[in-house]
Amino acid sequence: MLVAELVRLLEQRYPPEWAEDWDRVGFVLGEPDATVTRVLLAVDCDPAVVDEAARAGAEFVFTHHPLLLRGVSSVAPTTYKGRIVHRMIRSGIALFTAHTNGDVARPGVSDALAATLGLREVHPLRPDPRAPERGHGRIGRLPEPMTLAQFGRHAAAKLPGAAASVRVAGDPAARVETVAVSGGAGDAFLADATRAGVDAYLTADLRHHPAQEHLANGGPALVDVTHWASERPWLDDVAAFLRAEAGVQTIVSDVDTSPWVLLEDNHS
Structure with missing residues (x-):
């Protein structure tokens, strides 16, 4: 399936018009005529997730949270988001987001x-x-x-x-x-x-x-x-939909992007 075809399929499932006015959803980057055989699904598009996608040979990443929710004036590789964008382009990985339109679906x-x-x-x-x-x-x-x-x-x-x-x-x-x-x-x-x-x-x-x-x-x-x-379980549902309707392989990322960690008790 082509990137453009997969985007159309996802937009039928999660119409962009269902998103809140402040949200930024849909096709973010990638070549529309590139071929997709493997999709990685994740809650966030962060460096660890992009690394996982590249290692797995995924040509398409589906995320719940938008990478570019708030306006930026630069995607230079010296910036956090710019490094992600450049890495994905170099690796030939497309990015698609369904956020509040995925919430209400x-x-x-x-x-x-x-x-x-x-x-x-x-x-x-x-x-x-x-x-x-x-x-x-x-x-x-x-x-x-x-x-x-x-x-x-x-x-x-x-x-x-x-x-x-x-x-x-x-x-x-x-x-x-x-x-x-x-x-x-x-x-x-x-x-x-x-x-x-x-x-x-x-x-x-x-x-x-x-x-x-x-x-x-x-x-x-x-x-x-x-x-x-609270949002990770949904990715399994989206993955099942893509396998059934697009015939692509899917990988659901278990990279936990929560910034909080538990401090273990240390009595030594």
Whole structure:
């Protein structure tokens, strides 16, 4: 398949017009008439991911986060983003991004997150007024109720790379059955989770004051995971789609681009 053909296929699956106005999605770089046999999928386009793609012989990289979300005045190889762009061009690797258009798609980022947690009867947390079947976040039901503490441990066990970084806010003994989720930074949907009357809301990048005020106002319990862990499951869905519809080989990157690390206890 040609790069241009793969771009058209992905834009049909994740239409650019579904993205937020501030977002930058779609075809970023590459030769449209180049051939693609292998695609690497990743949350971020960072140097380690590009190295992985080059080693694997991937001619196309699909990422969730845009490399060029904010305007730049230069892609000189002396800059962080410029080095990535130059490396990809030299290696003959194209780049495509689906960000907020992947968030609201169905199936999309939060569908994969909900499925990883085993949620059932899944529907949007904030439906798109023009197409209520899709939208931001998802609400679902656990097969069996758990305590908040148990649900936090469940999330740590199920989500990739999450075991060392799950935080919960609320009564650890509280009953959790209905759950809202949103892949990525989700504090914009705290009020939606409250209105939905769910028992817990799982997302990433929750901040101190919004979380504190949310709980003080009677909002549902919170489970905070890393940004990467909440979005990585979706890549498997996109990879399956590309194998079925484009006939290309796929590699899903497990390069954890979360900047946070766990400090091991050292009593020596």
